[in-house]
Amino acid sequence: MxxxxxxxxxxxxxxxxxxxxxxxxxxxxxxxxxxxxxxxxxxxxxxxxxxxxxxxxxxxxxxxxxxxxxxEPKLDIAWEEGATFPTPRVNVQSVICTTEDGNKFIYWAGGRTGKDKYTDEVWFASLNEENGAIENMNQTTPLPSGRELLALQFHGSYIYAFGARGNGNNPVEILCAERHSDGTLGNWSVVSVVLPDRSTAKFAKVNGSILMAFGQNEHVAGYKGYNTKIRRSTFLQPHGLSEWSNAGDIWIDAGGGFYAGRSGHSIIPYNEKFLYVFGGQVHEQLARDGTINCDMVLRIEIKTDSSLGTPRELSKKMQTGGIRHHGGAKCADYLIAIGGVAGGGSRRVKEIQYTRILPNRETCEWNKTDTDFREEISGICPTVDEDNMRIYVAGGEGDKELHRKIYIGKIKVTEPK
The missing domain is CATH 1.20.5 (Single alpha-helices involved in coiled-coils or other helix-helix interfaces)
Structure with a gap:
């Protein structure tokens, strides 16, 4: 009822x-x-x-x-503190899962806690159904080794950890752990399939597949270390992954310019038919207008056979000349970018940009919310609970120090009068 x-x-x-x-x-x-x-x-x-x-x-x-x-409707986010890690950390990955009996859990894994220091900690908490509050936060089975920039995804009753950077290496192993009904995780095991290269790629789950997009391979010098490919693997039952295949490429002549490989970007599935890529950085040898930041937004069609169409650059660009290492997310019809590094230097910002996806799959002008994030920040990986219109931001890096707080943002869309 x-x-x-x-x-x-x-x-x-x-x-x-x-x-x-x-x-x-x-x-x-x-x-x-x-x-x-x-x-x-x-x-x-x-x-x-x-x-x-x-x-x-x-x-x-x-x-x-x-x-x-x-x-045009306006989006704003009201922030409050939700929980705190015992130690500061940046590049913490998170995912929200709902169990078969309707309980909702949020997980945080890994992160960098200092210069060349990486944590193997995995935390989880239940989310209050009514107000999205973080409750009963505890540790569960740690990762095999400390790492940051891994991607967490869930499929069935398993959570997967893709890629990462840690201890002077970019692990190519893919891990999975069974999720129990009380939210705890079983032991992490290595999936037989490995990543096709060592890069700080971004991952997105679409139609029962996992997409690995772009990223920087720090073991390859120059612009060639910036990957331009999108690769795809399919989840197997009860767990596991198929071999990786090439799903697309963004090294495309664009009339005097090109869509180069990038790092520090966001790749967001809008639905089963489209992906949006925004922000990030390219190598200085390939930079447009002399800046390494990307302000362009790409839309990529997902075809019926799960292959990807040619990326299309949209006319509406991000503000501040582009942003990298921001927190990218989607809620309803909105793409959101929180904080990040603006310009060609290392200036972090606390502004929040957003745009609305229109019925024709174009986007509106990018605007800024009236309310900024609590502080200048980069290296965050937001997770959105669309049922409750809330966004969770954990840790991050400021201009002077790493952060340990977990913030909950209540997303509000105001219709024009």
Whole structure:
């Protein structure tokens, strides 16, 4: 009964939003019709009034831009402290899992705790169904060795750990551990398939497969160490992975430029049909406009045979000239980038950028939330609980020190009036 009430409430909310958007659409038609009439009148003014025409046209253009901004929903995030690690750490990976009986757990694994110091700790906690609070945080089975930048994914009753960096090496082994009903993990075992190369790649789970995208291979000098390939492996039952195959490549001529391999980026599955890649850095030899940061956003189609289409660069770019080592996430129809390193140096920011994915799969202008993150930060890997519209950020690196706090952000979308 409780679930039915929730569904009914959500349905009513969706109906209200739809009605509001329909009213706004009608108002938009009226406004733009009036603007069109005004522009037509201006065009017919005598030629000796050209300066006045230009002035009025500029005013109209500014009003149109403001109108478009006003009818676009706004996203903001309210932050609160949720828990604390015993020691500071950066590049902690996390994942949220729901058990067969409906219990929801969040896991954090690995991280760098200092210069060339890596932790093997794995923590987990239950999430409160009503308010998303972190409850009963405890340690469970540690990783075989300390590492950072690994990717956590779950499939069935198993959690997988992909890639990593630690102890002067980039492990190519893939680990998996069974998840028990109380949230604890069994022993980690090595999957028979290894990673195709040693890189700081990003991973995404799509349609029962795992995608390994780009990354920097620190054992290969120069721009060739920046991987341009996307590889795919399929989850097996009850656990395990198939051999890796090539799913796509972004080394593409783009009319005077190219989409080079990158590191410190985000790869976000929007649904079963599209991926979005944003932010990151390229090697300085391949940088556009002299900057190593990427402000471009790529959309990649996932075809019915699970192969990937040609990446398409979208017209709306990120703010601040691009960002790297940010925390990328998706909630509902929004792509979110928290903090990161801006510009060509090491300046960390606390701004949060976001954009909305439109029905045609294009994106709106990137905007900034009214509320910044609590501090300048990079090296975070947010996890989103879309059921409760909450985002979890653990650890991270500031300008002067590593962080130990875990923050919970309540995501709020405000419809225009």
């Amino acid at each position: 409780r679930d039915k009430a929730k569904i009914a409430k959500a349905s009513e909310a969706n109906d209200d939003v739809f009605k509001k958007r329909r009213v706004r659409a009608v108002l938009s038609v009226i406004v733009f019709s009036a603007i069109g009439s005004l522009i037509a009148g201006i065009i017919l003014l005598p030629l000796n009034c050209s300066q006045e025409v230009e002035k009025k046209t500029t005013v109209i253009r500014e009003k149109v831009v403001e109108h478009i901004k006003d009818v």
